[in-house]
Amino acid sequence: MVIDKNTVYKVADLARIEIKENEVNHLTQEMNKILAFMEKLNSLDTEGVKPLVYMNEEANVWREDVVKNEISVADGLKNSALHNENFFLVPKIIDK
Numbered sequence: 001m002v003i004d005k006n007t008v009y010k011v012a013d014l015a016r017i018e019i020k021e022n023e024v025n026h027l028t029q030e031m032n033k034i035l036a037f038m039e040k041l042n043s044l045d046t047e048g049v050k051p052l053v054y055m056n057e058e059a060n061v062w063r064e065d066v067v068k069n070e071i072s073v074a075d076g077l078k079n080s081a082l083h084n085e086n087f088f089l090v091p092k093i094i095d096k
Contacts, residue, residue: 003031 008027012019019027073086082089 001035003028003035007031 005024005028008019008024008031011031012027077083077086077088080088
């Protein structure tokens with residue numbers, strides 16, 4: 001398969017990406033390089049190779065989720081610009 005300008009425009013449209021006219025030639029070359037690399041990978045013999053899910057085979061080590069009182073509310077609010085007795089105060093960003 002060979003990527004042409006029309007295909008680049010179609011992919012950009014599907015991805016909702018705006019591309020400039022002067023970028024099309026470069027993108028065409030880059031996309032063709034990617035496809036050539038994928039064709040090379042498809043030609044390799046992968047019989048007996050396990051699919052790679054993670055880079056290492058270590059299992060996750062889960063810890064118990066324990067609630068600790070590490071910092072008091074007063075200490076947490078001490079360096080904030082605006083606050084009341086229990087909460088940070090931030091500017092309103094959503095108008096109704």
